[in-house]
Amino acid sequence: MVKLVATLGTSPGGVFETYMNLKSGNYGGEPVDIKEVYIIRTSDKAVELAWKLVKAIFVCCGSKEVEIADIPLPINDIATKEDYEIFRKGLQGKISKGDYVDFTGGRKAMSVAAAINAIRNSAYVVTTIIPQNEYNRIQNLIKQLKEEEIEEAGKGKCINKEKFCELVSKDARTILLT
């Protein structure tokens, strides 16, 4: 069973678009039947919020077949070698042969750690580019969301499909690196 494993930072952007583009083959390869999505992230407050948005987007705009799993690691950032080691170890056993690893979100050292793990486990490495104007549009929409809306949506119940699906970019391009 093929998984999508994605790093996440303070913005939800990218992972749902990657999932959709892989499913539809809109990345220059064959359509990929992804049944599970792992989100690997720090425990920073802003990142926690981004996770809730990702969850809401998947629940509101994705298919019901996909499972989405949250993997928060006990660090708030990667500022030291120790932080990096915790992140690297947190990746262990998560990425299998044939999985897709999306490094779009999070700190650069997280992205590189995930890509290295992917290469070593014969997984594919992908990223999704969201045009700047689309990114700005989405960031503005996020600012307008109420905290309760995000909290509710983050519990896995779609409370406003239209609103949350507007956070998805139709112009996102997914690139297969390896």
Place this chain on the structure above:
Amino acid sequence: MVKLVATLGTSPGGVFETYMNLKSGNYGGEPVDIKEVYIIRTSDKAVELAWKLVKAIFVCCGSKEVEIADIPLPINDIATKEDYEIFRKGLQGKISKGDYVDFTGGRKAMSVAAAINAIRNSAYVVTTIIPQNEYNRIQNLIKQLKEEEIEEAGKGKCINKEKFCELVSKDARTILLT
């Protein structure tokens, strides 16, 4: 002969600090005798400026033994699969076994491409973290530099040692990833 190969973005920060920390063994490993530094970058104007600053910093604050080579690629950003391919191909043949690859600067896809190339060629992967307050201090100093000063310094002549060496952070931490 061991090289340091670094990606570069719009800020010069990181690569000189990585070089110094590798030279002195201040990264948790043995001191590394680096004789050559390759800077891999796009041809964007702001990145061009960052290259001139890097050159000035090495000339003013480094030892005379190190050679620094500029490798500008014919793209301004990584916005498409084609851009990525040009970047990836630009890396080919640049990274050898035992080299050190610093992915601190530039777009995330550039960092990941460089790290993947490093892994495949049995090179080491490093990054340098500059504390936020130091980063801000340096950015402010850069804004105060005159264009002519940067142009002159970028030609490889140290016109103001004190000024350019202030752009180096003493609190930068280099992490060896693999």
